Amino acid sequence: MARPDLFPQAEYVSDTRSRLAFRxxxxxxxxxxxxxxxxxxxxxxxxxxxxxxxxxxxxxELFEQSLTAxxxxxxxxxxxxxxxxSLLPLRYxxxxxxxxxxxxxxxxxxxxxxxxxxxxxxDGTVLWSTTEQLVGVDLSDRSYxxxxxxxxxxxxxxxxxxxxxATGRRLTPIAWPVISQGGExxxxxxxxxxxxxxxxxxxxxxxxxxxxxxxxxxDGETAFSSxxxxxxxxxxxxxxxxxxxxxxxxxxxxxxxxxxxxxxWERTAAFGTIALILYFTVLMSAIRARAKSVLLAExxxxxxxxxxxxxxxxxxxxxxxxxxxxxxxxxDDSGTLHRSNLAARRFLDASEDQTAVRRLRDxxxxxxxIPNDTASFRLHLPGSKGDAGPQAIQCRVTKLNLYGxxxxxxVLEDTSAQERLAETRLSxxxxxxxxxxxxxxxxxxxxxxxxxxxxDALPPEALxxxxxxxxxxxxxxxxxxxxxxxxxxxxxxxxIAREPVNLGQALAEAAATNAGYxxxxxxGIAVDPLPQGDxxxxxxxxxxxxxxxxxxxxxxxxxxxxGGTVRLGLETAGDSVSLYVADTGPGIPFAARERLxxxxxxxxxPREVQASGTGLGLxxxxxxxxxxxxxITVTSRAQADGVRDSGTTFHVRFNRTDTQExxx
Amino acid sequence: xxVLFVDDExxxxxxxxxxxxxxxDIEPTFAGSGLEALALLESQVFDIMxxxxxxxxxxxLDVLRAARAxxxxxxxxxxxxxxxxxxxxxxxxxxxxxxxxxxxxxxPLKLADYLRGLG
Numbered sequence: 001m002a003r004p005d006l007f008p009q010a011e012y013v014s015d016t017r018s019r020l021a022f023r024x025x026x027x028x029x030x031x032x033x034x035x036x037x038x039x040x041x042x043x044x045x046x047x048x049x050x051x052x053x054x055x056x057x058x059x060x061e062l063f064e065q066s067l068t069a070x071x072x073x074x075x076x077x078x079x080x081x082x083x084x085x086s087l088l089p090l091r092y093x094x095x096x097x098x099x100x101x102x103x104x105x106x107x108x109x110x111x112x113x114x115x116x117x118x119x120x121x122x123d124g125t126v127l128w129s130t131t132e133q134l135v136g137v138d139l140s141d142r143s144y145x146x147x148x149x150x151x152x153x154x155x156x157x158x159x160x161x162x163x164x165x166a167t168g169r170r171l172t173p174i175a176w177p178v179i180s181q182g183g184e185x186x187x188x189x190x191x192x193x194x195x196x197x198x199x200x201x202x203x204x205x206x207x208x209x210x211x212x213x214x215x216x217x218x219d220g221e222t223a224f225s226s227x228x229x230x231x232x233x234x235x236x237x238x239x240x241x242x243x244x245x246x247x248x249x250x251x252x253x254x255x256x257x258x259x260x261x262x263x264x265w266e267r268t269a270a271f272g273t274i275a276l277i278l279y280f281t282v283l284m285s286a287i288r289a290r291a292k293s294v295l296l297a298e299x300x301x302x303x304x305x306x307x308x309x310x311x312x313x314x315x316x317x318x319x320x321x322x323x324x325x326x327x328x329x330x331x332d333d334s335g336t337l338h339r340s341n342l343a344a345r346r347f348l349d350a351s352e353d354q355t356a357v358r359r360l361r362d363x364x365x366x367x368x369x370i371p372n373d374t375a376s377f378r379l380h381l382p383g384s385k386g387d388a389g390p391q392a393i394q395c396r397v398t399k400l401n402l403y404g405x406x407x408x409x410x411v412l413e414d415t416s417a418q419e420r421l422a423e424t425r426l427s428x429x430x431x432x433x434x435x436x437x438x439x440x441x442x443x444x445x446x447x448x449x450x451x452x453x454x455x456d457a458l459p460p461e462a463l464x465x466x467x468x469x470x471x472x473x474x475x476x477x478x479x480x481x482x483x484x485x486x487x488x489x490x491x492x493x494x495x496i497a498r499e500p501v502n503l504g505q506a507l508a509e510a511a512a513t514n515a516g517y518x519x520x521x522x523x524g525i526a527v528d529p530l531p532q533g534d535x536x537x538x539x540x541x542x543x544x545x546x547x548x549x550x551x552x553x554x555x556x557x558x559x560x561x562x563g564g565t566v567r568l569g570l571e572t573a574g575d576s577v578s579l580y581v582a583d584t585g586p587g588i589p590f591a592a593r594e595r596l597x598x599x600x601x602x603x604x605x606p607r608e609v610q611a612s613g614t615g616l617g618l619x620x621x622x623x624x625x626x627x628x629x630x631x632i633t634v635t636s637r638a639q640a641d642g643v644r645d646s647g648t649t650f651h652v653r654f655n656r657t658d659t660q661e662x663x664x
Numbered sequence: 665x666x667v668l669f670v671d672d673e674x675x676x677x678x679x680x681x682x683x684x685x686x687x688x689d690i691e692p693t694f695a696g697s698g699l700e701a702l703a704l705l706e707s708q709v710f711d712i713m714x715x716x717x718x719x720x721x722x723x724x725l726d727v728l729r730a731a732r733a734x735x736x737x738x739x740x741x742x743x744x745x746x747x748x749x750x751x752x753x754x755x756x757x758x759x760x761x762x763x764x765x766x767x768x769x770x771x772p773l774k775l776a777d778y779l780r781g782l783g
Contacts, residue, residue, distance in 0.1 A: 434718050438673055439675075440769050444769050445676075445679040445683070
């Protein structure tokens, strides 16, 4: 049975809503995560940039200090040289080399900051130089000469970078005034800071790749650059500047932004990758967990749904179980299962299952003694107060083997009503019988008397009418008798009084008894010769046997053609003894043989062939034969089936062993 | 022989009377009810009694009991006349003292011979 879905799935709408909420949440979390990632990266970028800037500042300061310190040392040393060469005025070039040449050359060797020297008088004329071709050249137009000429003691000047006239090298001039300890200015001594000097200074500082150091003049002229050739684009550079205190020079330390931020990008990429991997792992887990929880929730919901369906079915079953008309009691041997319904409790006058089971078990054999499958018991129960008197209960016990336990399933059926009904029916039939037979007795008796006593006084037409009335009275009696016989059979009240019966004599008696009926229809009744040397005597009810034969003979006579003969006979074959009644009538159509023995069956033959009868004769005959343990069969050749020499033979077969003399 | 016929059906009584009125050796007495029969049992002695079973009380069985309880009627042959055919009821009748059972409908022309056969 298809059970209707009592709980439609409307509640699943909330599910799609929660799925949408979950998606929005996931998107929001992802956005927050990405924003956080960007903000962190940006803050890191800013910090990294600031630190790089600071580092550049440190570098610059370091350079400036190194440079300043180096120049201060050079200054001290140079003033020692100046003190040595300023004792006398500078007048003659020849004299100078003779007087100071050694001292000056030693100075170039000793003072590492300088790589050359030129000594000029107050007019700007070179008096001595490490580069000999400059001697005599007038350098008074040079700005470092003009600046140095007006300086006081212990001071020096660094000039604008220029290209050397002698060597063509790029150099930065440095110049001191030559002032005697007496304060007398005698000229200017100049040198240059070559690229080699700066490079050495830088290399001492351990400046790495990617760092660009430039010494720049105030008008933007580059005195020194650590990079040969073109500088990278100014935009891609990060620069810290610091002015040199001693001159117009400024020191710039730059690093390409790419170099500064490389570590940042590397870090960010690594960090970002790890963060994203972690995030997506978590995200996927969340989604998977959510999917699982949704499945779980759906499963729960479905199981809840199923549970409610089961509950509804259970309630339905309980209602049916409780209110079914028959009593039902279910119990097992161990006493854990006891269930009964309303009818059963009423039959057993119990208010609860356990009492009902106990009372029932008191009245039936122990479970182990009850045969398997089904057993029936008749119980007479006192009945509860509401019922009228004791109840006849039919108890059908079915033993079931369920999960290793034996369970008894008992159906209690109130048969009181059935029995009362049967009694009523019996008394009804009995009284109908009486009420029918009494007038029939008078009627047939009166007709018999009329015919027997007064036939001489009656005209032939009256006699004919009396015969007709008499025949129909007989027919009515046969019908009443047939109905009574069948009722006795149905009520199991038909008694079979067995006694030894000689079958040959029984056949002769039947032939004689029914001869009158045959004569009235112009049909002979003949008994075939009995088997030689076999005169069977069986234990049968002689009255019933005559009834069987009379039924078969009267049928045979009815259907025999006028002038025909009904043959009776006996056949033996081993244990089996058969009586037969054969006619040469129209035969029974093959299709009708199945229902031949049914009560009040539809006519076997067409209207013009069908003989009148009660419609019960063969049904009764079969019942009677079967009550003797015998068997009735029919063989027939029917005109309706296209046969010319038609006829019907009924065989009534008994078993000698079943009906031996002495067999009760 | 004196025969008592008890039947509440007038037709049956008349039919029997017609059937045996030609038999000089049978002296019939008729009773139309159980009460009438009981009264006759007190005043006369019968050789044969033919009792209808189904009558308004007292019925044939009551008359049977009364007849068997009556010492004067101890020589009587009692036939229960009934439309019932079951073996059970026959046994019941015999247990109460009936000698024979005659099933209705019977042939009135054969009744006299039947009665003589009992005698």
